Amino acid sequence: MNHVTLIFIGLFVTFVGSWTGMVVAPQIQLGRQVPTGQMQPAERPPVEGDPGDIYPLARVGQAEQGHQIYRKEGCYYCHSQQVGVTQADLRWTQDGRFSVHRDYLFDQPALFGTQRLAPDLSNVGVRLPDAKWQMMHLYSPQALVEKSSMPPYRDLFERRKVDVKFGPSSKALDFSEEQRKALRLAPDEEVVPKKQATELVAYLLSLKQNVNLFEAPMYAPKTNGVAGVTNTVEAASPEAKK
Amino acid sequence: MPALSSNPTSAIPAAESAPSSGGDAAGRIALLLLTIKGLGWFVLAGLLQVLASVKMHGPLFLADFPAFSYGRLQPAATTALVYGFLTQIGLAVGLWILTRLSRSKLALAPVVIFATVLWNLAVFVGIIGILCGANTGFPWLEMPRQILAVLTLLSVVFTLSGLITISFREERELYPAAWFIVGALFSLPWVLGTATWTLLFQTVRGAVQLSVNGWFIHAFTWLWLGFLAIGALLYVVARVSRTELYSRSSAVFAFWLFAIIAGWGGLMASAPLPRWIVSVSGTANLILLVPIALIVHTLWKTSAPEAADKSEAAALRFSRLSIQSLAAYGLLSLAFYAPAKNAVLGLTLFQPGLMNVFFTGVVTLALFAGLNLMLPELLGNKERGVIKGSTLFLLLLGLAFTTLPLILGGMKQAVLWADLSKSSAEVSRGLNGFIGPATLGYIILFVASVLILVQLLGSIKTACMEFFGSKTAPASKR
Numbered sequence: 001m002n003h004v005t006l007i008f009i010g011l012f013v014t015f016v017g018s019w020t021g022m023v024v025a026p027q028i029q030l031g032r033q034v035p036t037g038q039m040q041p042a043e044r045p046p047v048e049g050d051p052g053d054i055y056p057l058a059r060v061g062q063a064e065q066g067h068q069i070y071r072k073e074g075c076y077y078c079h080s081q082q083v084g085v086t087q088a089d090l091r092w093t094q095d096g097r098f099s100v101h102r103d104y105l106f107d108q109p110a111l112f113g114t115q116r117l118a119p120d121l122s123n124v125g126v127r128l129p130d131a132k133w134q135m136m137h138l139y140s141p142q143a144l145v146e147k148s149s150m151p152p153y154r155d156l157f158e159r160r161k162v163d164v165k166f167g168p169s170s171k172a173l174d175f176s177e178e179q180r181k182a183l184r185l186a187p188d189e190e191v192v193p194k195k196q197a198t199e200l201v202a203y204l205l206s207l208k209q210n211v212n213l214f215e216a217p218m219y220a221p222k223t224n225g226v227a228g229v230t231n232t233v234e235a236a237s238p239e240a241k242k
Numbered sequence: 243m244p245a246l247s248s249n250p251t252s253a254i255p256a257a258e259s260a261p262s263s264g265g266d267a268a269g270r271i272a273l274l275l276l277t278i279k280g281l282g283w284f285v286l287a288g289l290l291q292v293l294a295s296v297k298m299h300g301p302l303f304l305a306d307f308p309a310f311s312y313g314r315l316q317p318a319a320t321t322a323l324v325y326g327f328l329t330q331i332g333l334a335v336g337l338w339i340l341t342r343l344s345r346s347k348l349a350l351a352p353v354v355i356f357a358t359v360l361w362n363l364a365v366f367v368g369i370i371g372i373l374c375g376a377n378t379g380f381p382w383l384e385m386p387r388q389i390l391a392v393l394t395l396l397s398v399v400f401t402l403s404g405l406i407t408i409s410f411r412e413e414r415e416l417y418p419a420a421w422f423i424v425g426a427l428f429s430l431p432w433v434l435g436t437a438t439w440t441l442l443f444q445t446v447r448g449a450v451q452l453s454v455n456g457w458f459i460h461a462f463t464w465l466w467l468g469f470l471a472i473g474a475l476l477y478v479v480a481r482v483s484r485t486e487l488y489s490r491s492s493a494v495f496a497f498w499l500f501a502i503i504a505g506w507g508g509l510m511a512s513a514p515l516p517r518w519i520v521s522v523s524g525t526a527n528l529i530l531l532v533p534i535a536l537i538v539h540t541l542w543k544t545s546a547p548e549a550a551d552k553s554e555a556a557a558l559r560f561s562r563l564s565i566q567s568l569a570a571y572g573l574l575s576l577a578f579y580a581p582a583k584n585a586v587l588g589l590t591l592f593q594p595g596l597m598n599v600f601f602t603g604v605v606t607l608a609l610f611a612g613l614n615l616m617l618p619e620l621l622g623n624k625e626r627g628v629i630k631g632s633t634l635f636l637l638l639l640g641l642a643f644t645t646l647p648l649i650l651g652g653m654k655q656a657v658l659w660a661d662l663s664k665s666s667a668e669v670s671r672g673l674n675g676f677i678g679p680a681t682l683g684y685i686i687l688f689v690a691s692v693l694i695l696v697q698l699l700g701s702i703k704t705a706c707m708e709f710f711g712s713k714t715a716p717a718s719k720r
Contacts, residue, residue: 074313
């Protein structure tokens with residue numbers, strides 16, 4: 001037998017087999033999922049005919065633009081967006097749950113992340129909802145988290161002289177004196193986020209996997225704050241920087 | 243070990259009886275062009291990887307240049323390595339082996355030259371696109387989708403060239419090395435084209451994208467790069483050892499197991515996909531150890547302790563190290579894909595460490611083993627183009643420095659992430675001691691890549707001078 005033909009036919013069959021299993025079958029099972037009403041919390045018993053809050057909603061406007069900036073900057077090379085069912089992944093939930101397909105329904109592309117060199121961001125909108133902090137962290141991660149390995153994204157901001165006539169911009173980042181000194185910001189200088197920074201922060205704040213789903217019920221609320229606390233504390237409290 | 247027999251399917255056809263590739267100028271140019279371009283990308287990929295690695299522990303380095311952020315440098319480095327270096331060197335070695343096994347010239351050589359030029363242009367534009375922020379967001383498919391479509395079309399040209407070349411063979415039965423190389427040539431356009439179409443043109447939704455991307459990476463890794471490496475090893479080891487393959491049936495069985503299983507693996511146990519997909523993928527990852535063990539056993543048993551001349555000795559050294567790396571990769575991948583309740587290695591530094599073993603240890607060394615036989619033949623001198631022992635030492639040093647710290651660092655990272663009392667900043671700081679040595683390893687690999695390219699260019703220059711000298715000498719006598 002002509003072995004080239006055998007190889008061709010055999011490889012084609014095995015290729016179609018794995019493609020059917022890994023691409024077509026998941027597409028049949030998951031590809032037609034639609035947003036659904038979330039399971040009601042225990043204290044709010046479901047009311048007949050009430051679909052609850054629809055989840056997920058498609059990202060629109062600034063948040064969707066920010067999603068594309070997140071892709072463009074390659075943030076997914078350090079930050080994952082997938083919470084597994086392991087003990088280690090508990091830290092990324094805020095009384096939350098593991099990630100499921102429905103969480104990414106409208107993400108195009110869905111940026112699951114290739115590594116976890118930095119915190120998982122699946123729930124960053126719940127864990128760190130302060131937009132001002134997010135802005136300052138993007139401009140200078142080291143000013144907020146000591147020895148942070150995150151690079152600064154200064155090109156998303158404009159460093160300029162304060163307008164003499166109108167005074168500082170209302171959007172200017174509110175750094176402390178100590179931080180201004182570290183950043184070598186002159187007294188008459190200010191840092192103002194560009195459109196892209198605002199969009200990126202809008203996207204980060206939209207990242208919330210805190211909806212009770214049938215296929216992924218929320219974990220029981222934790223009072224010790226194990227999950228998510230690590231990142232919040234180091235961000236918010238000056239002691240954590242020591 | 244059995245001596246070289248007349249069985250055409252388990253023994254390399256006598257090299258001496260084959261026409262030299264030098265007899266076909268277009269074929270020789272096509273293969274040399276693929277090699278030079280591939281080694282050029284090896285240098286560039288090394289440079290990009292060094293910069294990316296420095297950025298991991300020095301985030302303020304080149305911080306005002308968005309094109310040099312880690313999130314852009316790393317995919318650019320991977321793309322340069324996979325599509326620029328490994329694919330082109332793999333094509334050069336694979337097509338050359340097919341010409342040897344079929345005892346014919348390279349088919350469609352002028353078209354291959356044209357396709358190579360276009361391929362390099364496309365990869366260059368793709369990498370510039372990634373650095374400028376036009377990446378697609380899908381690992382290993384980060385180049386703009388138009389570029390990936392062009393690469394898919396160009397890969398068909400290489401496949402056709404290989405298939406036409408092998409169709410001129412005298413014996414109908416194929417040697418196992420040809421099975422793997424022909425299989426690789428079939429797989430490249432299929433895998434690349436299907437994944438590009440599904441993810442970037444058809445755009446599947448949600449977590450299905452993760453499944454498709456995982457399928458692509460694993461299939462591309464094994465059915466393209468892995469098949470090329472194994473094909474090169476089967477050819478080189480048997481030819482240099484001047485013996486039959488230890489077990490032809492094992493090699494062919496391994497081929498089919500790879501073909502059946504490779505597309506199913508690659509997903510991590512923690513992936514947000516239905517459990518059945520993750521379980522099937524995990525099982526496939528385990529089964530994949532069987533063909534790996536079969537190939538390692540067959541090659542090791544076939545390889546002779548020493549070779550006849552300098553180029554063959556170098557090829558044998560590279561081959562044996564590649565076989566050992568393949569065995570190490572199998573064992574490490576077992577740890578990587580094993581389901582775990584607490585500390586898991588997925589998404590840690592273990593992953594790039596494991597890929598280094600595959601890229602540098604398995605594929606690069608296997609393809610360089612092939613180059614050690616191919617270049618002396620193309621350049622018309624038994625010692626010309628042979629990669630020096632000192633360069634091999636640098637490659638191994640670079641491999642050790644990049645792999646060991648990343649694998650150990652990944653294990654520590656998994657333990658640190660599982661310790662909920664540690665903050666994320668503490669985890670990141672705990673990894674700096676591992677990333678530093680890895681950067682040194684990438685620098686060593688970069689130096690080795692420069693030395694190999696310089697050495698090859700020098701050999702080509704010498705060969706050209708000799709060639710033109712011999713052409714002009716009779717003319718002056720006249």
